[in-house]
Amino acid sequence: MTNKLPDIDADEGSSVDALTFDTPPNRLTVLRMIAVPGVVYFLSWRTFQGDLSACVLFSLAAITDWFDGYLARAYKSVTIFGKLMDPLADKFLVVSTLIMLQHLSRIHPYLVMVLICREMGITSLRALASSEGVIIAAGKGGKYKAALQMVAIPFLILQISLFGVVSSDAVGTVLMYASVALSLSSASTYAIDFFRGLKEKRRLKQQKP
Numbered sequence: 001m002t003n004k005l006p007d008i009d010a011d012e013g014s015s016v017d018a019l020t021f022d023t024p025p026n027r028l029t030v031l032r033m034i035a036v037p038g039v040v041y042f043l044s045w046r047t048f049q050g051d052l053s054a055c056v057l058f059s060l061a062a063i064t065d066w067f068d069g070y071l072a073r074a075y076k077s078v079t080i081f082g083k084l085m086d087p088l089a090d091k092f093l094v095v096s097t098l099i100m101l102q103h104l105s106r107i108h109p110y111l112v113m114v115l116i117c118r119e120m121g122i123t124s125l126r127a128l129a130s131s132e133g134v135i136i137a138a139g140k141g142g143k144y145k146a147a148l149q150m151v152a153i154p155f156l157i158l159q160i161s162l163f164g165v166v167s168s169d170a171v172g173t174v175l176m177y178a179s180v181a182l183s184l185s186s187a188s189t190y191a192i193d194f195f196r197g198l199k200e201k202r203r204l205k206q207q208k209p
Contacts, residue, residue, distance in 0.1 A: 029068055043104065044100070046104070098111075136194055139186055139189050146164045
């Protein structure tokens with residue numbers, strides 16, 4: 001679908017100036033970014049205590065992802081900083097942790113490679129779409145993918161036996177494979193939406209007298 005780019009000076013329906021930085025949702029986004037080196041640091045201990053600390057910190061950071069979005073919608077405090085940094089903070093958290101887990105041989109490198117390439121590709125596609133005046137809305141597939149990753153990573157971090165039946169890293173690996181499937185599916189959807197948007201934009205342009 002084609003739309004004009006949103007006005008960066010104000011966000012319709014927002015109760016704060018779109019250029020404001022100091023809002024509760026933005027503070028949570030910053031805290032999530034600050035948590036990234038902490039998660040990597042605790043994982044570098046290579047001990048159960050370190051893994052447990054990394055798991056708790058990652059989980060708290062993941063929860064802030066939902067909470068800052070809720071606050072932004074509930075109090076209509078949508079800002080340019082939040083629109084830019086909220087998704088980036090998620091990527092920093094997930095990608096940094098996955099790279100560290102791969103370094104510790106807790107996840108297959110091909111899984112990490114596919115996920116990182118997908119994120120880079122979609123980010124580039126969104127930037128290109130924005131420059132062309134095409135809006136690509138976030139789909140449910142991408143949201144489910146992110147949720148699966150946020151759930152899978154703590155299982156990969158802990159490496160404990162669950163009820164004496166299965167190891168947590170096995171559960172985490174299955175969830176990560178599911179997230180990869182959703183990643184590729186949602187990526188193809190975004191690409192299709194992009195080209196449809198370009199065609200619609202061209203059609204509307206040709207209709208103008």
